[in-house]
Amino acid sequence: MVTAMTDVDILQQAYSLGELITSSEVFHEYIELKNALNCDQEAQRLISQFQVLKEKYEEVQRFGKYHPDFKQVTSDVREFKRKVDTHPAIAEYKKAENALHDLLVEVSLIIANAVSPQIKVPTGNPFFDQGGCSGGCGTGGSCGCKA
Template sequence: MMTLTDVSILFEAEDFGDIIVESEVFHHYIETKEALLHDELAQKKLAHFSKLKEKYEEVQRFGKYHPDFRTVTTEVREYKRTVDTEPSIAAFKKAEKELETLLREVSEVIAHNVSPQIMVPTGNPFFDAKGCSGGCGSGGSCSCSA
C-alpha cells in the first residue's frame, strides 16, 4: 500500500527526470544520436561490424581450434578501430558517456543523501568490487572499503 509520502517521492522523481531530459547533456546526446542515425556511411560501417561480430561469435564457440580464429579475430579488432574513429560514432559514444556520467553522479548524490552506506555502481569494476566480490548492492554489509 502506498502512502502519501510514497506518492510525493514518485512525483518528485518524475520532476527530477524532466529536469534531466531538459539538460544540455541530454539534448547533446539526442542530437548526436540523430546525427548517427542519419549518417549513411556510419550506418553501413555498423551493419558490416554486426556481420563481423556474428562471424566472431561463431569462431569463439570453437576458440583457437577454429581454422579462421586468428583471421576473424584480427579482422574484428581492426574494423572496430575503423568504426570507433568514424566521427559521428565517436561523437555519439562521447555524448553517451557524458549522459551516463551525469546519471551516475545524480544516483550517487541521491544515494548518499539517503545514507552514506549506500554504494552506487560506478561503472568501473575496480571501484565497484573494491574489497568485495560482486559490487556493493548490500548496503555496506560486504565490508568493502570503497
C-alpha cells in the first residue's frame, strides 16, 4: 500500500519541526541573550552610535575614495565596529545568533538532501552554497565541478 502525504500533513510536520527548534537550548539561549542585549544600556548606546557612523560611511561610499573624508570615516567605522563587536553583551549575542543560524542551516540541509542532493540551500557559506566551485574556476572541471 502506497501512502502519500497531503499538504496538511507536510505543514503539520513542518510546524512540529519549528516547535522542536523553538524549544531547543540553542534557541532559548539566543532569546535570553537577545533580551539581555536589549536591556544593556551601554550596548544600545554603542549600537546607536554605530548606526550614525554607518550612515556617514554610506554617504562617503557614494563618492568613494574621492570624498574628502573617505579615509577618516572608513577608519572610524572600522575602529568603532571593533569596539561594538568586543562589547561582552554584543559578542555573546552574536555567538548565540551564529549557533542558531548553524542549527537552521543544518536542518535545512538535511531536509533538502532528503528530497534531492541537487537542491541548493543558501547557507551563508560560499563553499557550501556553490558546492565548492561556482563553475567559473577556469580549470576545465579538474576541481570536480561541472564547469
